[in-house]
Amino acid sequence: MKAEPEPAPAVAMVSRPGAPASDLEVVGLTKRFGAFTALDSVDLRVRAGTVHALLGENGAGKSTLVKCVMGFYRADEGAVLIGGRERTIDNPRAAHALGIGMVYQHFTLVPSMTVLENLVMGRAHVPPVIDWQAERRAVSAFMAGMPFTLPLDVPTASLAAGEKQKAEIIKQLYLSCRFLILDEPTSVLTPEEADEILGLLRRMVEAGQLSVLIITHKFREVLAFADSVTVLRRGRAVGGGRVADLSVDDMARLMIGDREIAAPAARKAQAPGEARLEIDALTADDDHGEPAVRGVSLRVASGEILGIAGVSGNGQSVLVEVLAGQRRPTGGSMRLGGEDYQARRSQMLRHGLSLLPEEPLRNACVGRMSVAENMAFRAFDRPPMARAGWWLRQAGIRRAARDLIARYRVKTSSPDAPIATLSGGNVQRAVLARELSGRVDVLVAANPVFGLDFAAVADIHAQIVEARNRGCAVLLVSEDLDELLELADRILVMFDGRVVLETPASRADRTTIGRAMAGHQAPVI
Amino acid sequence: MVEAGGRRFEAMIEAFLPPVFAVFFSMALFGAFVALAGVDPIEVYRLMATGAFGSWFSVQNTLQRAAPLLLTALCTALPAQMGMVVIGGEGALVAGGLAAVASGLALSGLGLPVLLVQFAMALAAMAAGGAVICFAGMLRQMRGVNETISSLLLTYIVIAVFKQIVEGVMRDPASLNKPATRALPDSLMLGMLPGTDVHVGLLFGLLFCLFGYVLIYHTTFGFAARVVGGNPRAARLAGLPVGRLVLIVTALGGAAGGLAGMVEVAAIQGRASAALIAGYGFSGILVAFLARQNPLAVIPVAFLLGGIAASGGLLQRRLGLPDATVLVLQGILFVTLLASETLTGRFHLRRPTAEVKEA
Structure with missing residues (x-):
């Protein structure tokens, strides 16, 4: 690693409590990932001593923007100005040296170390032998100047979520x-903790000690704590200004867009048939054992697309994992085709359940197995891929794969190439080919077009609508409201593990949905 | 089609390059080691080749030693298909040996046909070995216990129980210095392959390897196992019974290890004693890793390792090197092999074609 300009020792810097807040300006920032433009000439200005909110849906480019500022990514075009001077930030250490710090959505403290140890070890330059007495004095003195205190000698693992934050x-x-x-700093906090912490930061900002850029999708927090706001949509800064001049409805419209809903592709008018997938009072925990799905009930009938909207992390992906058998529910029941469903292969087969999970390489593929083998996951134990149910017919697998590769235009060097060597879009197409090629009566799809180009999106959308027209029951989970409004017959909104709104797509109101997604209970309009 | 076949062949070559590299690198290291001991490395390798494959006698000696390695290697290689690292082959072997002797002694007085009793001994051995390794799989599946640690610790427990039984309830009062069970009747001992001095245990090993290969690569069961091993999330999405597959495959691996124990007692030792704990289970781990966990590749690798072991005696007699010298080579080989694992996928016979990366 090349030598960085040495930042001054942290202790020396800490001893300047009166250092003024700095301002930050982003000019014409553009970031591309391959053919995908994540940020398109974004301008943003955070004045010293203010709280600026960055608002947008998932995938709008908020994280990419702050990662460019922090030096995790290098922008393709544009500049970052700090205190009016253009700065090159190559890595997070350079950002720290310029006085820019970031608090992530997830905790980064070492759980087994105390608060004092975490603070000292977090410094850029830790002396080989630490004089803990001196450090304790320095940290205590620093803490005395803060608007809130923390116990120094408690392992951070034993702190409550709010205290950790x-x-x-x-x-x-x-x-x-x-x-x-701050990257969605309140997503792990209770509303009381969130208010307390944001209030404390607000006070420090008003005292001129700090400037804050906060990423959020909760309007309530923007209204209560931010001075100004910038709204990102699909990589563009689409609006913003002083919070005092904006209403929630203005912001919701900016965030979600007010384009006319595109005419649904070749959609047959039909009344939904009998219920194919029924979920009743389902509960499930996330990886940390916290309840993530808190009593969701829904039914999807043959010939309809039920859309589930919501900001990511509100229980949708856990719900899909339960349906896919990747996670055990903690309560409630699921019925598939009128029969109790425990995500067994025989049940999936009998009732024609197909799943298009998000992150297909992680959720639906074995990276080191070939494209042909990956395409065989659904049917490898039936003719023509197997004889008598146990003898694998490689020829059958390869022939089926060649057919699917051609039909779904999967770009691969050969059916025998490991699927991990394919690009993301082609992995997605391969999984789509596998899941849609057999008999499909129930389809569960989670963000099926995430990261794909326009042609592929239209293609996959057409496939989903076509499945619906055939009488398939479709559960479509998406973070893209446009996609849901275009495809779904009914839309549910999930927030905090619960269904908070249900509306027919034909009478759906973006503002109402947007507010429900942000946990803002809509007054009946 | 020719193109695809060529590509698969290349992939195979690329997969086998690291272990081949490891073998040559360790031979160089071992050469330096014996040179430090004051012996000409070239002479050592010449003698090792002679001792392993130089005469019909040494070849038979090699095959004799390879037989249990074929089976104990499968105890690691089969669970490896599920993404598990099982190192409890020694435990499965010891449990299998004891079960074979116990069932053989129990059934020998009943006047049953010899083949039937031998079959029952093999079954008992496979059941015992399978139970040990399956228990490790169960601990992982149900309690999240790391199977590498648990299979190793289970091995120590099995060995302790084995000694307890051999020195206790099953001890032959006539065995004074070296506690052992009573001997199996000669009629129950496994025969030799026709025209050789190599016992039929070699055949068991070859057949089990072949069975393992066919099972993993040519049956729907093996396909499901490889999906589970490659990505349990994808396996669950496909509705595969992940837990059941883990239990069955670990039990099969353990059964192979147990059968190795049966072969050892019923073809070589004739009784169960501490001599059964000879490290074949641990050498099997080395064989499995060198074979990159491929049941078919286990066969040549087991012959190679069997040959190295067989040549130890000759080195001792002719060069005055300690018998354990070949263990040094084994050790170097294993460490080099593990280090060379990091090279996997770095060898490219041909640059990847552009179309794969684009889009």
Whole structure:
């Protein structure tokens, strides 16, 4: 690694409590990933001593923007100005040296170490032998100047979520940050904790010690704590301004867009048939054992597309995992084709259940197995891929794969190439080919077009609508409201593990849905 | 089609390059080691070749030693298809050996046909070995216990129980210094392959390897196992019974290890004693890794390792090197092999074609 300009020792920097908040400006920032433009000439200005909110749906480019500022990514075009001077930020250490710190959605403290140890070890330059007495004095003195205190000698693992978040913030301030970026800081907090922490930061900002850029999708937080706002949609800054001049409806419309809904592709008018997939009072926990799905009930009938809207992390992906058999529910029941469903292969087969999960390489493929083998996951134990149910016919597998590769235009060097060597879009097409090629009566799809180009999107959307027209029951989980409004017959909105709104797509109101997605209970209009 | 076949052949070559590299690198290291001991490395390798494959006698010696390795290697190679690293082959072997002796002694007085009793001994051995490794799989599946650690610790428990039984309830009062069970009747001992001094246990090993290969690569069961091993999430999405597959495959691996124990007692030792704990189970791990967990590749690798072991005696007699010298080579080989695993996928006979990366 090449030598960086040495930042001054942190202790010296900490001893400047009166250092002023800094301002930050982003000019014409563009970031492309291959053919995909994640950020398209975005301008953003955070004045010193203010709280600026960055609002947008998932995939709008919020994270990409702050990662460019923090030096995780290099922007293709555009500049970052700090204190009016253009700066090159190649890596997060350079950002720290400029006084920019970031608090992530997930905790980054070492759980087994105390708050004091975390603070000291987090410094850019830790002496080989640490004088803990001196460090304790320095940290205590620093803590005395903060609007809130924390126990120094408690392992951070035993702190409550709100206190951990405070410790993360304290750590950034201790490392002499004067510009703090918060990435959805309240997603792991209760509303009371969130209000407390944002209130404390607000006070520090008003005292001129700090500037804050906060990524959020909760309007309530924007209204209560931010001075100004920038709204991103599909990589573009589509609007913003002083929060005082904007209403929730204005922001919702900016965030979600008010394009006319495109005419649904070749959609047959038909009344839904009998219920194919029924979920009743389903509950499930996430990886940390926290309840993520809290009593969801829904039914999807033959010949309809039920859309589930919501900001990511509100229980939708856990719900899909339960349907896919990747996660055990903690309560409630599921019925597939009128029969109790436990995600067994025989049940999936009998009732024609297909699944298009998000991140197909992680959820639906074995990277080191070939494209042909991956395409055989659904049918490898039936003719023509197997004889008598146990003898694998490689020829049958390869022939079926060649057919699917041609039909779904999967770009691969050969059916025998490991599927991990394919691009993301082609992995997605391969999984789509596998899941849609057999008999499909129930289709569960989660963000099926995420990251694909327009042609592929139209293609996959047409396939889904076509399946619906054939009488398939489709459950479509998407973070893209446009996609749901275009495809779905009915839309449910999930927030915090619950269904908070149900509406027919034909009478759907973007603003109402947007507010429900942000946990803002819509007054009846 | 020719193109695809060529590509598959290349992939195979690329997969086998790291272990081949490891073998040559360790031979160089081992050469330096014996040179430090004051012996000409070239002479050592010449003698090793002679001792392993130089005469009909040494070839038979090699095959004799390869037989249990074929089976204990499968104890690691089969669960490896599920993404598990099982190193409890020694435990499965010891459990299998004891079960074979116990069932053989129990059934020998009943006047049953010899083949039937031998079959029952093999079954008992496979059941015992399978139970040990399957238990490790069960611990992982139900309690999330790391199967590498648990299979190793289970091995120590099995060995302790084995000694307890051999020195206790099953001890032959006539065995004074070296506690052992009573001997199996000669009629129950496994015969030799026609025209050789190599026992039929070699055939068991070859057949089990072949069975393993066919099972993993040519049956729907093996396909499902490979999906589970490659990505359990994708396996669940396809509705595969992940837990059941783990239990069955670990039990099969353990059965192979147990059969190795039966072969050892019923073809070589004739009784169960501490001599059964000879490290074949641990050498089997090395064989499985060198064979990149491919049941078919286990066969040549087991012959190679069997040959190395067989040549130890000759080195001792002719060069005055300790018998354990070949163990040094084994050790170097294993460490080099593990290090060379990081090279996997770095060898490219041909640059990947552009179309794969684009879009």
